Amino acid sequence: MTNQPYGGYGSYEPYQEPQAQGQGPAQGQGQAWPENQAYVDPYADQQYTQQWQGQTWETQLQPPVAPAPVAPVAPAPVAPAPDPVGADGPEYGPATLGGNSRVTDAQRARAEGRSPIIEPGMQPAVLTALLGLLLAGGAALGTYALLVPLVVLQGLTAAGWFRLNGMWPARQGIALGFLGALAADAALLVSDRSPAAILGTLGVWVLLSLVLQLRSHADPDERMYGLTATVVAAALAIVAGGYLAADADAVTVGAVAVAAGMVARALPLPTPVSVVVALLVAAGAGFALDGSAAGAGLGAGAAVCALIGHRVASYDYPSRFVHFTAGVALPLAVAAPAVYALARLLD
Structure with a gap:
């Protein structure tokens, strides 16, 4: 190619790297751009980075920030380790291949030499007395x-x-036992309060409980345990209907005697002393209501059965719910057959 003008523009010269001010063209390089050159590189002034002179906004307007002082951190107090004996939380035994269940309150009490028996106390005894008085008043009405x-x-x-x-929630068993009691009450009313209605209902409910447990898919041991609990719950609830079969006067004497005896049993006395006091108070209540030795005997006999129910409700570290259900009801429920039988025997 020749360096001839093309299309009316100036002559073409090879591009030369611009030189810094005050320096000439480097040796061995082409000729610099002529002054009358038609093409001017618009980006030539951007080849060098602009250098700031003086203070910038950050250094002029912003005062220097001193580092904030760091407050010394006091070491956290170390709480003393709790005593493992008599602790409120759950305790677990050493790990084994077969597993290890949680230590129950009763097992812990036995291991520490304490009694695993907790009696219901005064509040359930007051509720038992209230329910007994309601039974006595209802029988009189x-x-x-x-x-x-x-x-x-x-x-x-x-x-x-x-x-x-320890079976909770056991809605089926509770409902079955309660329905058995209602069926026994209905049978008593229909049969003019014949005690045979109680025995017949009890036999039917035992058979029904057995059929229901046989249809269960639980383990054999668990099914047997559930069958036992269901049958006993139904039996106790049904047998409590003995108040409906007994005479009104016997129900009044027996219920008041149980009420007085349970309050006396809850007094803060040694156990043997409180048992004797409860029996004496129940016998005195029976004598006061009936005015005879038969009334005193009926009151004492009902109190003996009530004390048995009270002792059962105190078994093996029961919960507060047990105290306000079984602790209230079992003394009266267990005493119902005695009220019926002693009333007929002492009449």
């Missing part, structure tokens, strides 16, 4: 007035027995 507190007693008995045995 009539059969259907007696039926209302009796149904309450039967419901508490079924629920309390299942919780006492």
Whole structure:
């Protein structure tokens, strides 16, 4: 190619790297751009980075920031390790290949040499007395007035027995026992308060409980345990209907005697002393109501059965729910057969 003008523009010269001010063209390089050159590189002034002179906004307007002082951190206090004996939280044994269940309160009490028995106390005893007085008042008013507190007693008995045995929630068993009690009450009313209605209902409910447990898909041991708890809960709730079969006067004497005996049993006395006091108080209440030795014997006999129910409700570290269900209901429920039988025997 020749360096001839093209298309009316100036002559073409090879591009030369611009030189800094005050320097000439480097040796061995082409000729610099002529002054009358038609093409001017618009980006030639951007080849060099602009240098700031003086103070910038950050250094002029912003005062220097001193580092904030760091406060010394005090070491956290170390809480003393709790005593492992008698601790409130759950305790676990050493790990084993077969597993190890949690240590129960009763097992811990036995290991520490304490009694695993906790009695219901005064509040459940007061509720037992209140329910006993309602039974006595209902019996004095009539059969259907007696039926209302009796149904309450039967419901508490079924629920309390299942919780006492550690089976909760056992809605089917509680419902089955309570329905058995209602069926027994209905049979008593239909049969003119014949005690045979109690025995017949109890036999039917035992068979029904057996059929229901056979249809269960649980383990054999668990099914047997559930069958036992269901049968006993139904039996206790049904047997409590003995108040409905007994005479009104016997129900009044027996219920008041149980009420007085349970309050005396809850007094802060040694256990043997409180048992004797409870029996004496119950016998005195029976004598005061009936005015005879038969009334005193009926009151004492009902109190003996009530103390047995009270002792069962105190078994093996029961919970507060057990105390306010089984602890309230079992003394009265267990005393019901004695009230019926002793009333007929001492008449």
